[in-house]
Amino acid sequence: MVEAEMTKLQTIGRSYTWSNNHTYSKIDRAIVNSNWITTMPLLSVQVMDPIFSYHSPLYIKLGRPKNRCRKAFRFMNCIAEHLNFTKVVENSWRQTNNAHYMKDIWEKLKHVKNAIKELNVKEFNGVTKRIKDIRDKLKNVQEDKFRVQWLKLGDSNSAYFFASMKNRRSQNHIKALVSTEDRILQTEKGIDEEILKFYKQQQALIRPFDKEEVYKTLQGIDEAKAPGIDGFNSCFFKKSLDNSWRGGDQYSAEVL
Numbered sequence: 001m002v003e004a005e006m007t008k009l010q011t012i013g014r015s016y017t018w019s020n021n022h023t024y025s026k027i028d029r030a031i032v033n034s035n036w037i038t039t040m041p042l043l044s045v046q047v048m049d050p051i052f053s054y055h056s057p058l059y060i061k062l063g064r065p066k067n068r069c070r071k072a073f074r075f076m077n078c079i080a081e082h083l084n085f086t087k088v089v090e091n092s093w094r095q096t097n098n099a100h101y102m103k104d105i106w107e108k109l110k111h112v113k114n115a116i117k118e119l120n121v122k123e124f125n126g127v128t129k130r131i132k133d134i135r136d137k138l139k140n141v142q143e144d145k146f147r148v149q150w151l152k153l154g155d156s157n158s159a160y161f162f163a164s165m166k167n168r169r170s171q172n173h174i175k176a177l178v179s180t181e182d183r184i185l186q187t188e189k190g191i192d193e194e195i196l197k198f199y200k201q202q203q204a205l206i207r208p209f210d211k212e213e214v215y216k217t218l219q220g221i222d223e224a225k226a227p228g229i230d231g232f233n234s235c236f237f238k239k240s241l242d243n244s245w246r247g248g249d250q251y252s253a254e255v256l
Contacts (some may be wrong), residue, residue, distance in 0.1 A: 005034050007167050012176040014047040017056045029056050034163035044175045073231035074111055077223055080239040088115045089240040109230060
């Protein structure tokens with residue numbers, strides 16, 4: 001499939017596409033080429049119930065257009081290596097707010113977020129072009145060395161490379177959920193309500209914990225993990241708020 005520049009689409013619904021009521025297997029797939037993925041909107045394949053065959057019909061549905069919104073903030077780990085990172089975070093964190101408890105923490109994180117954005121624009125603006133120039137130099141140095149096919153496709157900016165990236169983004173997007181009543185939910189409202197219902201059921205699992213347990217857990221989180229809803233990942237808290245967790249200051253006190 002890689003050599004033919006083909007890829008399979010994500011499926012929703014049944015986890016198998018063939019069954020004789022004794023054996024269950026996923027042998028049917030929807031396969032498209034790079035031109036299809038780059039031209040068409042987000043796609044999903046629904047595995048439908050079989051009627052007169054052992055095979056389940058596959059229904060290709062075009063994804064609904066996403067509402068345009070402002071790009072969310074995401075903390076980049078490279079910023080934590082900047083010489084002024086700690087100073088920027090400390091200065092922003094010390095700003096006073098007319099708020100209390102977690103609202104104060106939320107306001108402080110907003111100040112930190114704005115300061116990091118300014119640092120990013122000032123120090124990392126145009127980094128894409130710099131990376132491209134460095135990659136071009138690296139390509140010239142390594143032009144006689146063997147490269148795997150994926151790297152070749154990536155360096156040449158081929159349609160297959162971008163199609164694969166688009167398909168990966170499509171797989172990371174929640175297009176449908178199967179509810180606890182085995183209903184397929186495809187509307188944004190239905191998906192939101194089902195997710196909220198799930199997490200409400202998890203409240204029974206909450207138990208008291210102390211700051212040392214939180215600190216130990218934080219150290220065990222990979223810094224490359226996806227950030228939280230506020231855009232900050234574990235790397236940010238490890239690099240900037242280490243003393244807060246260990247010393248039991250405002251942040252750890254409010255969180256706990």
